Amino acid sequence: MYIQHIGRMNEPVTAMSEVRRHLADTIDRARHDHTPTFMTQRGRTTPVLLDADDYRRLLEAEHVAEDAWLNRLADEAEEEGRNGAVSLEEMARELAQGEE
Known part of the structure; x- marks a missing residue:
């Protein structure tokens, strides 16, 4: 061959x-x-x-990598939210002041 x-x-x-x-x-x-x-x-x-087992291992590795990436994205989004977040009460005050 x-x-x-x-x-x-x-x-x-x-x-x-x-x-x-x-x-x-x-x-x-x-x-x-x-x-x-x-x-x-x-x-x-x-x-x-x-080989089918090799294929299954590749799929599992892909899922693990994707989960890790999504978790990283979620952690980054959560951190960004904390850094620029305001409480619900603060938001309500700001909205109320804008209406006056």
């Missing part, structure tokens, strides 16, 4: 026709070696074949 490596990627990049001819080997490499295979069709990278 012909495998090329592109740029800094260490994962195999293989033509779709080669993957079809050697599907069992490609699946074994993903399953046992935890090596994803990027497939190309007409010179363009299309799908990636990787």
